[in-house]
Amino acid sequence: MFPELVTRPDLKVFLPPIGGMTLYFFGDVSQLGKPETKVACRVHDECNGSDVFGSDICTCRPYLAHGIEVCIEMAQQGGVGLVVYNRKEGRALGEVTKFLVYNARKRQVGGDRAETYFARTECIAGVQDMRFQELMPDVFHWLGIKRIDRWASMSNMKHGALTAQGIEVVEQVAIPDALIPADARVEIDAKVAAGYFTSYSPPGAEELALAKGRGLHE
Numbered sequence: 001m002f003p004e005l006v007t008r009p010d011l012k013v014f015l016p017p018i019g020g021m022t023l024y025f026f027g028d029v030s031q032l033g034k035p036e037t038k039v040a041c042r043v044h045d046e047c048n049g050s051d052v053f054g055s056d057i058c059t060c061r062p063y064l065a066h067g068i069e070v071c072i073e074m075a076q077q078g079g080v081g082l083v084v085y086n087r088k089e090g091r092a093l094g095e096v097t098k099f100l101v102y103n104a105r106k107r108q109v110g111g112d113r114a115e116t117y118f119a120r121t122e123c124i125a126g127v128q129d130m131r132f133q134e135l136m137p138d139v140f141h142w143l144g145i146k147r148i149d150r151w152a153s154m155s156n157m158k159h160g161a162l163t164a165q166g167i168e169v170v171e172q173v174a175i176p177d178a179l180i181p182a183d184a185r186v187e188i189d190a191k192v193a194a195g196y197f198t199s200y201s202p203p204g205a206e207e208l209a210l211a212k213g214r215g216l217h218e
């Protein structure tokens with residue numbers, strides 16, 4: 001689809017138009033690219049149900065709002081904040097697939113629980129995730145960002161992709177506990193158990209087996 005990837009060796013950075021993205025800046029963007037400029041950032045993958053409609057099954061909307069706060073704080077301190085909003089709905093599997101997964105989670109025997117969180121996606125979609133994080137850091141190369149001082153994300157896959165490409169992440173900022181909706185405990189437990197960044201010890205097997213999500217008829 002993108003012949004430039006192999007036909008244009010002169011290009012040091014290529015932003016493939018996969019899914020699309022919007023960049024929201026906070027503060028003076030002309031300061032970007034200078035080594036002394038502190039940068040705060042959230043790379044947010046679209047979640048329409050939560051971001052727009054306020055669903056409480058995941059942490060997307062509260063984490064995005066927290067990320068915006070972190071960006072504004074950085075701008076107020078003279079740095080630059082950046083929200084990268086990627087159109088990668090439902091782990092790039094799409095919204096319909098996501099709703100099928102939610103449906104399966106709520107109807108499964110034993111209730112909605114962290115231990116089956118990734119398996120429910122895989123049994124619907126065939127994969128746990130369709131996002132390709134190795135291309136995600138390209139936008140930072142394009143902007144000349146080599147260091148992110150405050151990184152509002154818990155994703156170990158995004159963090160790994162950044163550091164593998166030489167972008168330093170100074171401080172990783174987890175979503176504050178108080179902002180996690182009760183129904184989103186399933187998601188956050190499953191992700192932390194799978195290697196997501198956290199400031200507390202990951203939940204054990206017994207904890208993961210507890211049905212913490214809202215029941216079908218609740």
Ligand SMILES: [Zn+2]
Nearest residue numbers: 047050058060
């Ligand atoms: Zn979400």
